[in-house]
Amino acid sequence: xxxxxxxxxxxxxxxxxxxxxxxxxxxxxxxxxxxxxxxxxxxxxxxxxxxxxxxxxxxxxxxxxxxxxxxxxxxxxxxxxxxxxxxxxxxxxxxxxxxxxxxxxxxxxxxxxxxxxxxxxxxxxxxxxxxxxxxxxxxxxxxxxxxxxxxxxxxxxxxxxxxxxxxxxxxxxxxxxxxxxxxxxxxxxxxxxxxxxxxxxxxxxxxxxxxxxxxxxxxxxxxxxxxxxxxxxxxxxxxxxxxxxxxxxxxxxx
Amino acid sequence: xxxxxxxxxxxxxxxxxxxxxxxxxxxxxxxxxxxxxxxxxxxxxxxxxxxxxxxxxxxxxxxxxxxxxxxxxxxxxxxxxxxxxxxxxxxxxxxxxxxxxxxxxxxxxxxxxxxxxxxxxxxxxxxxxxxxxxxxxxxxxxxxxxxxxxxxxxxxxxxxxxxxxxxxxxxxxxxxxxxxxxxxxxxxxxxxxxxxxxxxxxxxxxxxxxxxxxxxxxxxxxxxxxxxxxxxxxxxxxxxxxxxxxxxxxxxxx
Numbered sequence: 001x002x003x004x005x006x007x008x009x010x011x012x013x014x015x016x017x018x019x020x021x022x023x024x025x026x027x028x029x030x031x032x033x034x035x036x037x038x039x040x041x042x043x044x045x046x047x048x049x050x051x052x053x054x055x056x057x058x059x060x061x062x063x064x065x066x067x068x069x070x071x072x073x074x075x076x077x078x079x080x081x082x083x084x085x086x087x088x089x090x091x092x093x094x095x096x097x098x099x100x101x102x103x104x105x106x107x108x109x110x111x112x113x114x115x116x117x118x119x120x121x122x123x124x125x126x127x128x129x130x131x132x133x134x135x136x137x138x139x140x141x142x143x144x145x146x147x148x149x150x151x152x153x154x155x156x157x158x159x160x161x162x163x164x165x166x167x168x169x170x171x172x173x174x175x176x177x178x179x180x181x182x183x184x185x186x187x188x189x190x191x192x193x194x195x196x197x198x199x200x201x202x203x204x205x206x207x208x209x210x211x212x213x214x215x216x217x218x219x220x221x222x223x224x225x226x227x228x229x230x231x232x233x234x235x236x237x238x239x240x241x242x243x244x245x246x247x248x249x250x251x252x253x254x
Numbered sequence: 255x256x257x258x259x260x261x262x263x264x265x266x267x268x269x270x271x272x273x274x275x276x277x278x279x280x281x282x283x284x285x286x287x288x289x290x291x292x293x294x295x296x297x298x299x300x301x302x303x304x305x306x307x308x309x310x311x312x313x314x315x316x317x318x319x320x321x322x323x324x325x326x327x328x329x330x331x332x333x334x335x336x337x338x339x340x341x342x343x344x345x346x347x348x349x350x351x352x353x354x355x356x357x358x359x360x361x362x363x364x365x366x367x368x369x370x371x372x373x374x375x376x377x378x379x380x381x382x383x384x385x386x387x388x389x390x391x392x393x394x395x396x397x398x399x400x401x402x403x404x405x406x407x408x409x410x411x412x413x414x415x416x417x418x419x420x421x422x423x424x425x426x427x428x429x430x431x432x433x434x435x436x437x438x439x440x441x442x443x444x445x446x447x448x449x450x451x452x453x454x455x456x457x458x459x460x461x462x463x464x465x466x467x468x469x470x471x472x473x474x475x476x477x478x479x480x481x482x483x484x485x486x487x488x489x490x491x492x493x494x495x496x497x498x499x500x501x502x503x504x505x506x507x508x
Contacts, residue, residue, distance in 0.1 A: 106447040109375075109398035113408035116399035121363075122370070144363035145370035148417075154367035155421070155433040156414025163402075163409040179409040183437040193360035 044075040044127065049120030050141060053195040053219050057139045061128045073127040073136075073168065077115035114164050121145040123161065127168055134173060134202035138165040141195045152189040158216065159184055162228050165198045166212040170232035173202050174210045181231040190216070190225050197221070208234040298329040298381065303374030304395060307449040307473050311393045315382045327381040327390075327422065331369035368418050375399040377415060381422055388427060388456035392419040395449045406443040412470065413438055415452060416482050420466040423454045424486035428464045435485040444470070444479050451475070462488040 046055055064070040114123045121143040128137050140161050148154030163182060170177045190196060200214035209231060216226035300309055318324040368377045375397040382391050394415050402408030417436060424431045444450060454468035463485060470480035 106398050107405055110401040110404065110446055111399045113400045113402060113411050116371075116376070144360050145365045146367045147364040148367060149432070150364065151361055154414065155417040155436065156410065157367050159413035159417065159436065160408065160410025163413065167409070178403070178443060179440050181437075181439050182409065182413065183435075185435050186433050189432060192364055 041077065042074045043077060043115055044073065044125070047119050047124070049143075050124060051195055054124065054139060054141045057195070057197070057219060058126055061126075061137065061139070065128070069130060069132065071129045071131070073129055075115065075126070077112055114160060117143065117145060123157075125161065125164075127165065129168075129172055131172075134169070136165055136169045136172070136200045138168075138198040138200070139195065140198055142190075142193060144193060147192055149189065151192055153192060153194075155184075155186060158186070158190065158226055161198060162214060162216070162226070163230075165200045166214050166228070166230040167232065169200045169202050169212045169214075170210045170230075173205065174208075174232065174234045176235045177210060177232040178235060179230065180209075180233045182228065183230070184226060184228040186226050188223065188225050195219055196225060208236070210234070295331065296328045297331060297369055298327065298379070301373050301378070303397075304378060305449055308378065308393060308395045311449070311451070311473060312380055315380075315391065315393070319382070323384060323386065325383045325385065327383055329369065329380070331366060368414060371397065371399060377411075379415065379418075381419065383422075383426055385426075388423070390419055390423045390426070390454045392422075392452040392454070393449065394452055396444075396447060398447060401446055403443065405446055407446060407448075409438075409440060412440070412444065412480055416468055416470070416480070417484075419452045419454045420468050420482070420484040421486065423456050423466045423468075424464045424484075427456050427459065428462075428486065428488045430489045431464060431486040432489060433484065434463075434487045436482065437484070438480060438482040440480050442477065442479050449473055450479060462490070464488070 046058060050058070061070060062072060065072050114125070117123060122145050124141040124143065126139050128139075129135070130137075138161065142153050142157060142161075146153050146157035148157070159182065162184060163179060166182075167177070167179060197217050197219060198214055199217065200212055202210065202212050204211040210233075211229070211231055213227075213229045215224060215228070217224055300312055304312070315324060316326060319326050368379070371377060376399050378395040378397065380393050382393075383389070384391075392415065396407050396411060396415075400407050400411035402411070413436065416438060417433060420436075421431070421433060451471050451473060452468055453471065454466055456464065456466050458465040464487075465483070465485055467481075467483045469478060469482070471478055
């Protein structure tokens with residue numbers, strides 16, 4: 001089962017990366033998540049645009065969730081935190097040097113990058129978390145608007161889903177974190193509109209640093225498309241820390 | 255001035271990454287670029303959604319283009335190659351093992367990832383190339399739909415523009431290439447809707463490998479946001495090579 005600490009982190013995560021509606025996020029992170037106008041649509045649930053492979057994998061993982069060993073992670077398109085009265089406090093606490101650079105007017109139009117496409121055209125994905133093994137599996141179906149070389153996904157689209165998955169793994173383990181390093185080896189191009197599995201694993205926690213690795217495989221696990229390592233740094237609002245200082249002093253993973 | 259080789263590479267590049275209309279892409283790569291229904295809109299020219307900083311930098315670089323030392327790179331939203339009758343030949347030549355995995359129906363909806371947003375909401379950018387120095391500068395204005403942490407760009411959006419810029423630099427130097435490694439150090443979060451400069455530099459060519467580095471800075475060049483290195487591998491259609499073999503045998507940059 002998900003521990004209280006991980007549950008808190010998930011609450012913060014929902015607000016920060018996935019925009020959970022407040023009704024589903026009680027507890028310590030409630031204050032940051034307060035909002036009156038957030039979308040209730042959970043994009044991690046089956047949609048008509050999902051392929052047979054995507055639905056099959058969703059069903060398989062939902063089955064694994066029944067004994068509590070795996071947890072289905074919901075995902076919303078709006079960022080709750082930014083619409084909250086608490087947002088200036090949040091920004092000042094976590095990013096004191098950046099707060100004056102943030103354009104408040106533009107911010108009101110802010111939308112989570114991975115949920116900013118119409119259904120089926122961009123990123124369709126659902127994540128499952130295994131607390132005992134510190135793993136997240138993301139089932140990802142990329143749409144036709146993610147093209148790079150004709151017929152294949154753009155490297156940036158793959159990097160985006162990797163960052164979202166390893167970032168989620170770091171957040172459930174470390175709370176509010178920031179990506180410091182992402183090192184991706186693209187081994188084979190991924191055909192456009194494929195469904196793939198992104199398997200991420202928390203490898204180590206060293207103080208405020210979290211090391212997370214992952215790979216991207218075909219659904220039958222016979223083709224290894226991509227491998228990546230990442231470094232995340234925990235942010236500490238109590239100390240009103242400067243994120244620059246934190247991140248500049250963080251070495252990339254060995 | 256741009257040499258003939260680089261001009262050919264640019265022709266291929268336009269078809270592969272930026273979707274140039276055939277009228278602007280004569281020469282050796284013409285056959286792959288033939289298409290009847292490609293958009294003529296050049297997204298690298300000023301639009302109403304561009305900010306003052308973006309326009310100012312565009313004007314400064316266009317001024318530098320007057321003596322031929324810098325070249326403005328056009329950018330189109332549709333991929334010409336995939337609509338061509340030659341596309342199956344292209345895929346079979348460059349990606350023989352992947353051709354059967356490509357969904358032809360979905361491919362017809364394919365759209366370049368970095369040009370798949372409505373004006374002003376996603377990636378607005380223009381690139382300039384300096385052939386003598388093997389450099390590309392990308393002026394990038396990110397829209398509100400590229401959000402990660404509230405108030406900041408998603409790491410994946412930054413990775414995408416880095417991949418697009420270093421990839422362009424590799425293509426103008428090496429022809430048709432594929433990203434093999436991307437290693438990104440995120441030093442500071444970038445406020446949502448900022449304009450930034452992405453400076454890329456071809457560092458080395460070793461056989462089929464091209465090493466390209468880059469950084470992401472504020473427009474006044476006072477803030478260093480991100481640094482990255484990348485490895486690209488040239489593809490060789492004459493040998494009907496398997497991209498897997500090529501890329502699997504490529505070590506990441508030291």
